[in-house]
Amino acid sequence: MKRNTWQREAVRTELGRAEGFVSAQGLHSALHTSGSPIGLATVYRALADLALEGDADSLQSPDGESLYRACSTTDHHHHLICRNCGLTVEIEVDAIENWATEEASKHGFTEAAHVIDIFGLCAACTALASDRPTP
Amino acid sequence: MKRNTWQREAVRTELGRAEGFVSAQGLHSALHTSGSPIGLATVYRALADLALEGDADSLQSPDGESLYRACSTTDHHHHLICRNCGLTVEIEVDAIENWATEEASKHGFTEAAHVIDIFGLCAACTALASDRPTP
């Protein structure tokens, strides 16, 4: 059976505290900073479990890191993510879901899943960026 | 300036020979098998260059590997990929592009890029899978 440990709870809590998507490493060092002695491997396991149970969303960052987030809904949805500060907006659009499904079956594909994410600069980060242009 | 070496050409050729997306490691061992003494680091560099120049598309596999493909068009497009055999179908839909752009600006995001990929089982692999069900 599945046991309740303070470690799992700590990961769940810290994940809830995060604004956007975080990496296992990031979550672990955040926990460490706030005094928790939790082990790195445990954080990896807890996050994988949360994702399996549907309590956390996961995606691959553009450079191949696995990122996790506790989203407000457990329904299927997608994300608009600030590549600078991590601010994340949840997106749920039936039209897109239907498009993906139809596109797959149109070409004879089955068991189709899709990866749809938008990365950009949020309004705040855009403002900051315009103050300090690239030299 | 950029020089022409047989190594770059070999990578370009082998990438063209591949049906779908391939990893740097996979391309390297394919080249090795066909007798080429090209180095692994060189394959990584060549693929990165091709992607930079727009001559190759790249994406992250669901488990975080970087995959590359020489697509038939250099225009912006997306992919429908068989997760078993790698067969890839190129998808180009303006409606999706517009949706992504609008969704980003609607929330104040700028410099938005998007990741849109569909993974499934192609018709052939679906047929094979039904012959040998999971025991």
Next chain:
DNA sequence: ACGCCTATTGATAATGATTGTCAAAACCAT
């Protein structure tokens, strides 16, 4: 509350992909 069984933890090693290093080799304009 106690003890036992087993799931879980965590320090550490192992893995696997990717990148950095740097001397030797290969390009290419002259």
Next chain:
DNA sequence: ATGGTTTTGACAATCATTATCAATAGGCGT
């Protein structure tokens, strides 16, 4: 052909993630 520069490749280094496995600690039955 020669020389200056770029590219290569064997190898080490990095980095995220996973595997090990002895030690720990839930939680059920008592």
